[in-house]
Amino acid sequence: MASASNDGTAPDPWHAQLGALGAFIRAQRQLADLSLREMAALTRISNAYLSQVERGLHQPSLTVLRAIADALGLTTDQLLAKAGWTRAVADDVPPGQQANTEASIRSDPRLTEAQREALLGVYRSFIEGRSGRSGG
């Protein structure tokens, strides 16, 4: 049912990406010698849905993706990169001496871990942006 074959509308590229992602997941699962149900038990995701994801019928949410990567012993980066979701950006920023503000944020007791991360992210993105960015 509801297969996207007869849609008629513009074929969004996500179909292809989903196919690749699903195939990759399936390959990894079989490598690990897991059945759908076993993997379902590991990920707390229904075998039904896993099946659909592996066949590229659905776009899994971040939560699901993470659970899958976790169960397969992969990093989430590997999963997405394999599927072509992340644009690889060889853009490493070695933190040289810009430690003043960063250190303050890191040691600020008023921030929760999540907040700390977010704030550091904002700050770093500010600094990185000035160093020059490859236009695409």
Added chain:
Amino acid sequence: MASASNDGTAPDPWHAQLGALGAFIRAQRQLADLSLREMAALTRISNAYLSQVERGLHQPSLTVLRAIADALGLTTDQLLAKAGWTRAVADDVPPGQQANTEASIRSDPRLTEAQREALLGVYRSFIEGRSGRSGG
């Protein structure tokens, strides 16, 4: 208009991450001097939904996340990191650095005025509402 940052909702880690992600997106958008509707036009995502994402009310899908990253000139990875996707590689913080974060931000020569204001805004929004909440 409630619109207060602190709703008193359940403190699931899920929520914290979403809040961080939303705050980050909002900061970036304002840095780029975009309104919600302008950004909506760029991302093809409704301003309404963008508003909800920025306030941490929803967990955006990969597609949406990517569109946002694209519009803001960020890499998908940067956004993904805030979305709780990457495991935080906690860096060590040199002791003795504990100081006034606000002051550090203010005196940071690497920040422009606009960035300074944005960062301070995020920081203040974080620590707002937790004042005087020490009992437990």
Added chain:
DNA sequence: GGGCATTGCTTGACATACTTATCAAACGTG
């Protein structure tokens, strides 16, 4: 030949992401 467990897959119901239309407040103009 008949059972029973295990495999991947489909179906129908629900939860959540996402959209279109609309709102109230803040801005400026005459």
Added chain:
DNA sequence: CACGTTTGATAAGTATGTCAAGCAATGCCC
């Protein structure tokens, strides 16, 4: 003050992700 515009936020609806339950096929034991 009336008017139009722009802002962020809300409501109700649509699309899509996700699950629990069940089906056809395969393999094993009798």
